[in-house]
Amino acid sequence: MRKVAARTVLALIVPVLVVVGSTDAHARRVPYGPTGKGQQEDNGRYSTEAKGQRVVQFSGDGGAGNGGGNLAVSGADWEPPPCWYAPTYTPKQLKKAVDESPYELTGKRPDNGAKKQEIDGSIREKYSKGDYKNFNLKKQGDGMFWAAVPNPNEKDAAKRESCTELPFWVKKGEQPDVPGAIDTKILAALAYQRIQVPETKVELNPENKQTVRLPTWAWLDKGTFKPLSVTASIDLGGGVELSATTTVEPGALKLEPGTEDAETHPASGECAAGEDGTIGTPYTKGNAKKTPPCGMTYLRSTPKGETYAMKASVVWNAEWKGTDGTGDKLPDGVFGNEQPVPVQEVQSVNRD
Template identity: 65%
Template sequence: MYGLTLRRVLAASFCLTAVVVPAAAASADDKSRGSTFGGFKDGKAETGAGGSREVTYSGNGSAGNKGGGGNLSVPVGNWSPPPCWYAPTYTPKELKEKVDASPYSLTGRAPNNGRLKQEMDQDIRHMYSEGEYKDFNLKKQGEGKFWAAVPNPNEKDAAKRESCTRLPFWVKNGERPDDVENAISPEILSKLAYAQITVPETRVELNPKDKQTVNLPTWVWLDKGRYRPLSVKASVDLGGGEEIWARTTVTPDSLKLDPGTENATVHPESGECAIKGDGSIGSPYKKGSGKKAPPCGVTYLRATQGGGTYTLSSTLTWKASWEGSDGAGENDLPTGEFGGQQDVTVQEIQSIN
C-alpha cells in the first residue's frame, strides 16, 4: 500500500499543471441526458496547460456556434474521454530543471512536509541521475523525450485525473510505446477531439413563422447550411518529423420534436425526423400543401390561453466517426445530442358558416 501511495505522489509531482475548463453551457434538458465536455474559445481549443502543450487541435469543430450551442451530450455511463494519458513532455534538460527545482534539491534539507517528501525527492533524483537513466539522458538531448502523465483538464474527478501513476520514461523521437497503457494513441486522440467539438444550438425553422393555428400543420425544418458536418483533428508531435493524429467528425442524423403539450400531433408519428439524402432534415412549406401532413412538423389541437405559450423542444442527434494516422478508424464513438427550445403561440381562428 505504501509503495502504491508513494508511486502516486511521485507521479503526481510530474503531472503538467491542469486548468479545469468548464463545459460549454447546455440546456437543462441536455444536462439531464448526460455529460458535456471541453470547448473552444475564439476558435482555439481550451484545454488547460497540459492539454495545450502536448495535444494540438485544429478543424471546424466550433463552426456555427455564434448564437449559442455547446458540447454534445451523451448517455450517462456510456462513454467519456480518458481521465489522463502519457505523452512526450520533457527534454532531458527540462526534466533536470524540474527535479532541480524541488524544495529538497534547492535547500539540501527536508522541507516542512517532512521526511516522506525528502525520501521521494531522493528517489526521483537517484532514478534519473544514477539509476535507470544516467544524468537525465543529457547526452541524448534532441534524440527523444521523457513521456509523462498528462491529466485531462476536463476530468472533474481528481482521483481519476491522477490515475496515470508511472514516472516519466524515455522514448526515442518518432516512436510510441505500445506496451504502456494510456500512452497517447490515435484512439485516445479521437476521444479528445470528440470532446472538443461544439455544435450550434438546435433551433428549427417554422411555417407559419409566427403564430400557429389550431388544426393547421406547422412545418418544421433545419437550416442545412447551419447544421452540417463538423470535425476536429487532434495531433501530437512525436519528434523526428513524426506525428500521430485522429480526426473526429460529427454529422447531423435525426431531429426529435416535443410539442410541449399533449394537445398536439407530431409528424411523423414517432416525432423523429430523419436526415434525407441531401443532408437536410424536414422541408419548408410549399404553396398549395394546405392541410397536408408535413414530413416533419406539429399540428396543435388546442390554442394557448391567456397570452401563454407552448414550449417546443427540438433535439438534434449527431453521429460520430473518426480516422487515425495509423489507418485506424471506427464508428465506435457515441451518438451525441444537443437540444433547444422555442416558445410557440397557437391561435384558434373562428369561422361562420
C-alpha cells in the first residue's frame, strides 16, 4: 500500500457536492453509473455509485449536453476503463452482502451452476475465518473494502466484468498497489468519456445557397466552440480525495464537401485553429472572389431541389491534470455532423 496525502478536491470548473441516489423530483435521467444507477440533475451535476456507496462524482461544463454528443476516439490505442476497483463496503456492509448473496462479489453475474454453492462457501470462509477475521468488524472506521465497479458504458459484458478480484481491505488514507485501482488516470479517462461537445454547426457564406466556382467561406462560432472540462472526483475516506480534470478544446475543422466535384481550402480540407482559438475566418464584404483560409469551392451545381451532404467534423485536443500533480495528453476526439448545401449555377453574381 502507498500513502496518499490528504488533499482538497480541486474541481477546476464548478466545485459541487453530489448526493448519490437523490430522490429529487427534478432529476431528469440516468446518464451514467457503474451499476446502472446515478442521476443527472438539472444543475448539471453528475455522480456514479456502486453497491449504494458514493464512488465517483462529476462536475463541469462539458457534461450537461447541448445538442451534440460524446467524442469518438479513433486510430488510437486508448479506451476508457471497462471496470475499476474503488472503496465500496464498510465491514458491516460487506458482512451483509456476503450473508445475502456472496456469489455476486466475484464481479460477474450470478450463475446458478453446480459450483455456486461451493463458491459461496469459500467466499464466506475468506471473510469470516480466512484472510479476514469476522469481516474486519473490529476495524470498522479504520478503512474500507475495495470492490469491482463495472463501467456501464462498456458494451462488451466480458470486459465490463473483467475486474474479478474479491473485495479487499485498504486502510484509511492509503491507495492500493493493485492494477485497476482507481487513480487520477482512471478518473481522467472517465471524465473524458463523460464530455459532450456541441453539434458541429459551421457558419457559411453565402449562408443559404452556394454558387458554382465561387468560394464558400467557412468558420466556427468561437463563443460556441470553446474549451470544455469535466472533473471526476472520488473520496477515498480518511480525508483523502482524488480528482482529475479533463479538458478538450477545438484543434481543427475538417470539411468534406459531399461531392468529388469540389475543392477544399486548404487542399487538405483541414482548417487548423489559430493562436487565439478561432477556426476559419468570417466572411467580410469585398472578399467574394478571394480564396478563403477555410472553405470550399463547388465545381458543379446540385439538381433542382437537391443538396450536397457536406460533413464538418471538429477535432478536439484533450489533456488532463490530477490533484496529485499527475497529468498528460489524451488522444484527440472527433465529433461531426452533416449539413445540406444547395449549389446553384449562375453566370454573373455580385456578393458584395
